Amino acid sequence: MKINSKVSNEILMEEYRKIENYVHTLPCGCGEQKTSTDALSYTPIVHPNLSELLSCGPTANTKMNNMDQKRRKKILYYLDVMKGWISRAADFDDSKRYETIKELYKIADVFRKMAIDAQPALPDIFLWMICDSQRVAYARFQPEDLLFNICQGDKGLHSGRVQTIFLKTPRSTYQRFNSSTNAKVQLYLWLGIEEYEPYIFKHLPTGFDMPTLPLQPELKTIRYNGGTFFELRCHCYKARALIAADASGLSDPFL
Incomplete structure (x- = not known):
């Protein structure tokens, strides 16, 4: 227009x-x-x-420390850099494909630096497996990956989803580092404010006894009353590469 x-x-x-x-x-x-x-x-x-x-400018109701002010200046600087890149005429010539990819990686790196908070409000979340009062395996989660939001773009990647987690061996200064996997667990993770409490069990699989809202502080577990039937099939194959034991083939070895 x-x-x-x-x-x-x-x-x-x-x-x-x-x-x-x-x-x-x-x-x-x-x-x-x-x-x-x-x-x-x-x-x-x-x-x-x-x-x-x-x-992003400081207001009367905004309390900014020294690190907040430096982060604000850094974001404004990266915005100016992005403005300069966007205002330039893009040249997508096939002969300059490598240079184009390099420029796109630079832009992605700037977005990544703008998204990283120097002083996050929430600490990382650790899941520990304890055996004989010792921590033998763990899994680490970023809080922004578990935060819930009604807006799908601001919702964490693992929020409100049943997922499979592999627990790793913790690093110790007295033992040799071992990156083996100790256990596999299935988790349903959700992190959010009290305002979004009705959305906690929205995507939970069917079969659980849903507690009444609002949730009580003494609630620690919920019961699963659903049932699942599994069918196990076993297939036996003859070892055709081996010599037959008799003419009927009934005595042939199996794999």
Whole structure:
């Protein structure tokens, strides 16, 4: 669309609403629409990360320490770098394919550096297997991978999913490092705020006795009442490469 003096205000406002909705659904690609009726204001509930980025300046209600200020300056610097890369004309010539891939890797590295927080609010989560009062195996999770959010783009990769985890041998200063796998467990992991409590067991497999909400502090376990039937099949194959024991073949060895 070409913008000039002949375009009416109604058309301009319609294009503005399209662009605004696109901006607020672009960061995660979840396709969520705005719930606010005011077309001139963005909704921070949909994408809080984008809202913080758009209003990253210090305000009266924002308490920033020295590291927060340095991180803000670093993000603004990377945004300027990204602006310079995007404003340049892209040359996707087949003869310069290697240079194009290098530039794309640089852009991906900048996004990765912007996403890493120097002082995360939540510590890493460890799952330990204890045997005879000793920690023999563990699994480590990043809290951002388990955080739940209604917006799919801000939801953690492993939040609310049944997954298979292999426990590793911990490193010790007195023993030789061994990277073997000690156990395999299936886990359903979920981490979130009290506001999202009704979504905790939403994707849990059927068969569990769902507790009543709100959850009580003394609740430690939930019971599984479902049943599963398994069928085991065994296939025996004759060793054709070996010499037959008799003419009937009934005495031939089996693998």
